[in-house]
Amino acid sequence: MRNNSSHAMFPSATHDEQALQNYIKSLRVHSTRGFHTGNKSLLKSKIEPELRRKSGNRMPSRKDVREALSKEEHNKWWSAMVRTTQEMLYDSVGPSIERQLPALVTKAKKLRGKRGTLTLDDRIATPPYLAAVDMHCKPGSYQQQLSDDDVFPGAEFDRTFRLYSMGGLGPNLDDGGRTLINWVKAKFPNLKPKRILDLGCTVGHSTLPYCDAFGKNVEVHAIDTAAPCLRYGHARAVAMGKEVHFRQADAEDLPFADGHFDLIVSHALMHETSTKAIRGIYKEAYRLLAPGGVMAHIDGITPHNLYEKYYSEWMSHYNNEPYLGTVQDEDFDGILAQAGFAKAKSFVDQTEPNLKPRAQDDKPVVTYIVVAGQK
């Protein structure tokens, strides 16, 4: 696994905490890679042929596959292991962050004001679809604050996401950003953005590559509704020598003037917003784009692959990711059109990760969907 590059904000781990976290990562590799293959062969050799026979050879729906697989013994074991590992992930990291939280809060405060900006606004409400669950079993989700100036959810995300992604997102967990940058450059070679906005940035993992991707003098902005993630993200960016303007704001209603940005992006935001919010977010992005500007959203879903579709469906039911099922059925062409993008300038694409596999436990497990439009 590629090690996380160290930065001054990254939470430390004692020998025993690290050993436990390594164990969880290995268990996750085993349950989501090795154990997955049993599910895949059940789907291919038994479930899919049976469902197709019953339905006149139609592509099975995600619900039918979930219901049929859930009756299989292997699937029950696999399902219990993946869910338990997810809970253990947070159980193994949370106490370690709590132990060092006062020091992390102090560090973040000291880094404030050194580079970029952090603008918080306590009038911004957590969207109801985020407040309703502990997203992917993360206790308190992205937004829960236990103290003044809290950075817990951000610090916890930085460490757990590293274990969760099993090395597949690179040392700085930024391969979503790098992959989308590659896609945008290939599709719009003449785009020279001067102002870039990242929506739903969490701690800015995918945001930072934009600081260098399009040359000098580019302003990079990043918004999220979760204040403690933004506090941590801003301090992390400063610690990594990057200038980003972080702001607490709702992607459906942003405090920027019409036409302010040349490039608006998001990474893994679509599957964590409601079907209603996706529509609002695309409309707001259209308002904020300058003529010729580009909006591009990337997400780790592969709706054309029946197994990947099942796995996302499983996560929406058993991993507290309520929209990971429905997002796969979205009519993205329709949503782009409703937001104002012309058909000829709307794109729904599937793309490979930027990062190429190096070792068995390093292998990226997803391809990405990209939904984009040019104004």
Ligand SMILES: C[S@@+](CC[C@H](N)C(=O)[O-])C[C@H]1O[C@@H](n2cnc3c(N)ncnc32)[C@H](O)[C@@H]1O
């Ligand atoms: C999966 S995380 C995104 C990860 C991040 N973009 C990255 O690449 O590391 C989803 C984020 O979207 C944020 N979010 C969801 N709905 C939002 C909204 N309407 N406005 C702003 N942020 C939102 C959540 O708070 C969360 O931090």
